[in-house]
Amino acid sequence: MDSSILVTGGAGFIGTHTVVQLLNQGFKVTIIDNLDNSVEEAVHRVRELVGCELSRNLQFHLGDIRNQQDLEKLFSQTKFDAVVHFAGLKAVGESVAHPFRYFDNNLIGSITLYKVMAKYNCKKLVFSSSATVYGQPKKIPCVEDFELKAMNPYGRTKLFLEEIARDIHNADGEWKIILLRYFNPVGAHESGKLGEDPIGIPNNLMPYIQQVAVGRLPELNVYGHDYPTKDGSAIRDYIHVMDLADGHVAALKKLFTKQDIGCFACNLGTGRGTSVLEMVTAFEKASGKKIPIKLCPRRAGDATEVYASTDKAAKELNWKAKYGIEEMCRDQWNWARQNPWGYQKPPTKKGG
Secondary structure, three states, X not given: OOOEEEEXXXXXXXXXXXXXXXXXXXXXXXXXXXXXXXXXXXXXXXHHHHHHHHHOOEEEEEOOOOOHHHHHHHHHHOOOOEEEEOOOOOOHHHHHXXXXXXXXXXXXXXXXXXXXXXXXXXXXEEEEEEHHHHOOOOOOOEOOOOOOOOOOHHHHHHHHHHHHHHHHHHHOOOOEXXXXXXXXXXXXOOOOOOOOOOOOOOOOHHHHHHHHHOOOOOOEEEEOOOOOOOOOOOEEOEEEHHHHHHHHHHHHHHHHHOOOOOEEEEEEOOOOOEEHHHHHHHHHHHHOOOOOEEEEOOOOOOOOEOOEOOHHHHHHHXXXXXXXXXXXXXXXXXXXXXXXXXXXXXXXXXXX
C-alpha cells in the first residue's frame, strides 16, 4: 500500500502500536498529536522498532486538532488518502468532573478535523469509538445494532461522534467511515519497547496492576466485589493492543478496496469475558509478583459484565483477535519490567 494516512493522537497507547503495523504494511504515516497524554519518546521508539528504511515513511507533527491552522498546514502539504482518528481524552471519572474538557477535546476537535478533511477531499475515516456507547447493556454479548446509551460524558462524546459521522455520510455519500468500538485494550508490543504510560494515577486495570508490580503503587483497588459473577468482581472483554492495531489496518484496507461502505460500526474485542480477579491472577502468574489488593465499593456507572459479539468484525473486516489473557499479561509485564517508569526517567531520590 502506497497510501498516505494521517493518524491523529498517534503518539498515544493505541496510536503508536497501530502506526507500527501501518508502517510494516507499507503505508506512509503522518502523526499529529498535542502530547496531552503522551510523549514524543514513544514516536522515537516506533522508529526504532520499524528500522531506518520504514521510518522514512513516518512524519511527526506537534499540533492540536482543535486548531484548524495546525490541520490546514498538514493537509495543504500532503495529500492524505485516509485518516485514523484516535485523538481525544478517555478517562470516565475525569469526564464526569470536567465535562467541558471532553466536549472541547473530543467533540470540537473532531468536528474541526472533519471540516478540514471535507475541504481537502479526504473522505475515508477510521474512528476510534468505544464499548462505553453500550452503557449498561440489557444482554450480552454486545451486538452492534443494540440500542446505544452512554452513561458518562466521555461515553456520550463517543456516541455523539458516531452520530455526527452518520450525518456526514448521509449528507455526502462519498464519505466512507468505519467506527471501531474497542472493548478493554491491554498488553504491549512484544519487544517491550512500546506500552501504555498513563500520566498520573492510572484509570484502567492493567496499567494499575503493572504499577503495583513494579513498586510504584502500594496496592490495587478492586472496585466492586459483590457483583453477581463467579468471583464477585466485574467482567470485561480485554483485548491485546496488537490485535486492536491489526483491526485498524483491516478497517483501512476495507476502505481502500470496497466501494459502497457507507458508515458502519464494528466491535473490536475477543468475545470472551474475564473477571478483574482472574486478570490479577493471570498477571501474578506472568510476572511472578504478588499483587496486594484492596476490595473497594462498586463505582457508580460500572456495568457488571460486558463483552463483545465479534461476528461482524470477522465478516466485514476479516479480522479476529489472536491473543489470550496469558499473552496480554506476558507482554504487559515485559513492557513494565523494561520500563518501570514508562517512557519517563525514574524520579531522583531526594537527599544524599
